[in-house]
Amino acid sequence: MSSARVVVGIAGGIAAFKTAAVVSRLVQSGCEVDVVLTRGALQFIGPATFAALCGRAPVIDLFDARFPLGPHIELADRADLMLVAPATARVLASCALGLADDLLATLYLNCHCPVVMAPAMSSPMWEKAAVRRNVEQLRADGVRIIGPASGWLSCRKTGEGRMVEPDEILATINSILQVNA
Numbered sequence: 210m211s212s213a214r215v216v217v218g219i220a221g222g223i224a225a226f227k228t229a230a231v232v233s234r235l236v237q238s239g240c241e242v243d244v245v246l247t248r249g250a251l252q253f254i255g256p257a258t259f260a261a262l263c264g265r266a267p268v269i270d271l272f273d274a275r276f277p278l279g280p281h282i283e284l285a286d287r288a289d290l291m292l293v294a295p296a297t298a299r300v301l302a303s304c305a306l307g308l309a310d311d312l313l314a315t316l317y318l319n320c321h322c323p324v325v326m327a328p329a330m331s332s333p334m335w336e337k338a339a340v341r342r343n344v345e346q347l348r349a350d351g352v353r354i355i356g357p358a359s360g361w362l363s364c365r366k367t368g369e370g371r372m373v374e375p376d377e378i379l380a381t382i383n384s385i386l387q388v389n390a
């Protein structure tokens with residue numbers, strides 16, 4: 210995995226805390242990691258965590274002085290892989306429909322690298338026909354969807370919708386990067 214450039218999109222679900230472990234382990238394995246936080250993600254986890262883990266501040270706004278061409282262009286151009294974890298129902302919908310309605314969805318449209326998404330949501334959301342349609346569309350578009358798993362959910366229920374664990378996300382990333390090396 211070493212020296213690969215991975216862009217990690219984090220959306221607004223409680224599982225965002227697990228993605229900090231994924232980012233840390235990617236950095237430890239030698240990857241260059243850029244983190245993009247959605248507005249929703251900021252409700253669950255702070256930018257300082259990822260600034261420290263990555264050694265650079267996460268990107269939150271489409272208009273950011275560090276990226277004269279726009280982070281959606283510059284991050285996409287240098288990414289070997291894009292991970293979205295957790296992928297909320299909102300992010301899945303925006304990406305499936307090609308809506309460039311925030312930085313993460315606009316970045317997705319610019320990425321030519323492999324894209325991995327790890328959905329996380331309540332069981333009723335995951336079972337909803339609209340969500341299933343969006344996931345099937347993303348699969349048809351070439352996105353690698355991993356999970357969700359069954360287990361304890363933050364809504365105090367057990368069921369399908371839990372984000373897969375960091376080990377599974379890292380194994381998926383590793384296998385894709387090895388094939389594309």
Ligand SMILES: Cc1cc2nc3c(=O)[nH]c(=O)nc-3n(C[C@H](O)[C@H](O)[C@H](O)COP(=O)(O)O)c2cc1C
Binds near residue numbers: 250331
């Ligand atoms: C406590 C709490 C937990 C939430 N967890 C999830 C979740 O796991 N998955 C999801 O799709 N939405 C979840 N939501 C709803 C999203 O945060 C909401 O749809 C938000 O608009 C998503 O924004 P984003 O996709 O831009 O991050 C949760 C909301 C709250 C208040």
